[in-house]
Amino acid sequence: MTDNARSHGRKSIKATLKPQELMTDSPLLARAWRAQVITLLPNAFPGVLGESLTGKALKDGLWQLDAIDLRRFGEGKHRNVDDTPAGGGAGMVLRADVMGQAIEHALKDAPKNAPLIYLSPRGKRFDQAMARRLSQAPGVTLICGRFEGLDQRVIDHYGIEEVSLGDFVMTGGEIAAQALIDATVRLIPRVLGNQASTEDESFSDGLLEHPQYTRPATWKGLPIPEILLSGHHGNITDWRQSQAERLTKERRPDLWRAYSAAHGRDPDEDQEL
Numbered sequence: 192m193t194d195n196a197r198s199h200g201r202k203s204i205k206a207t208l209k210p211q212e213l214m215t216d217s218p219l220l221a222r223a224w225r226a227q228v229i230t231l232l233p234n235a236f237p238g239v240l241g242e243s244l245t246g247k248a249l250k251d252g253l254w255q256l257d258a259i260d261l262r263r264f265g266e267g268k269h270r271n272v273d274d275t276p277a278g279g280g281a282g283m284v285l286r287a288d289v290m291g292q293a294i295e296h297a298l299k300d301a302p303k304n305a306p307l308i309y310l311s312p313r314g315k316r317f318d319q320a321m322a323r324r325l326s327q328a329p330g331v332t333l334i335c336g337r338f339e340g341l342d343q344r345v346i347d348h349y350g351i352e353e354v355s356l357g358d359f360v361m362t363g364g365e366i367a368a369q370a371l372i373d374a375t376v377r378l379i380p381r382v383l384g385n386q387a388s389t390e391d392e393s394f395s396d397g398l399l400e401h402p403q404y405t406r407p408a409t410w411k412g413l414p415i416p417e418i419l420l421s422g423h424h425g426n427i428t429d430w431r432q433s434q435a436e437r438l439t440k441e442r443r444p445d446l447w448r449a450y451s452a453a454h455g456r457d458p459d460e461d462q463e464l
């Protein structure tokens with residue numbers, strides 16, 4: 192057991208845990224940030240979240256993941272979870288009564304004040320500010336849709352927040368849930384070894400990140416910009432800032448306008464590059 196795990200109250204953990212074994216149905220961890228995911232594909236979890244830094248943090252007890260199998264709450268012998276859309280039309284809709292039971296089950300274990308979110312293309316676009324807000328909450332309960340989505344009455348009854356990964360339609364909410372959890376968990380203190388890396392990166396100060404380079408000094412005849420090898424930290428910081436501003440202005444005029452307004456700058460000003 193690591194020090195991190197001890198400080199978060201994990202009772203016991205094997206050194207050889209496989210990704211699925213990192214997850215638990217029972218509240219073994221006190222105070223750890225907790226993600227609960229209601230899904231028809233519980234075996235898709237932890238997925239990529241069980242790898243690398245998020246996987247290590249899961250193992251160390253810095254956060255906890257429960258995949259709740261929606262099928263358990265299904266109706267009848269076949270555990271049906273969906274039915275045809277009222278009013279007709281293509282596809283199937285996740286039933287309100289089935290999802291309602293799964294939500295009630297999840298809420299019993301959810302930390303107090305953990306947001307309840309339905310991943311949905313109609314939702315508010317997920318961004319870094321939302322990841323930061325969620326990382327400061329005690330956890331989150333996520334609902335993954337499938338088919339044509341979820342009966343609207345469930346969303347209305349529980350006052351569920353709808354969150355979208357972007358303007359495209361996937362077959363289910365699982366990939367969106369993993370993206371949301373990954374972006375959020377890496378902001379929890381101690382998950383990344385070097386906290387400075389979340390301070391400098393894209394969106395942290397309203398700008399896209401400057402270009403990055405590493406060895407070899409010349410690759411296919413392309414040198415690393417000389418200034419980065421100068422050892423002059425002040426000039427390097429200024430260069431990075433101007434590159435971040437240039438990229439943001441070129442690629443994301445929306446972000447650039449917001450950044451300029453926040454810094455009392457004219458968004459059309461010429462930059463010194």
Ligand SMILES: C[S@@+](CC[C@H](N)C(=O)[O-])C[C@H]1O[C@@H](n2cnc3c(N)ncnc32)[C@H](O)[C@@H]1O
Pocket residue numbers: 309310311312313334335336337338339340341354355356357358359360361362363364365367
């Ligand atoms: C095929 S989609 C349903 C799309 C829905 N009929 C619509 O047009 O808005 C099935 C599920 O995938 C998930 N999903 C699809 N695209 C998503 C996105 N961009 N962001 C978040 N979740 C998404 C949602 O959970 C959704 O319920």
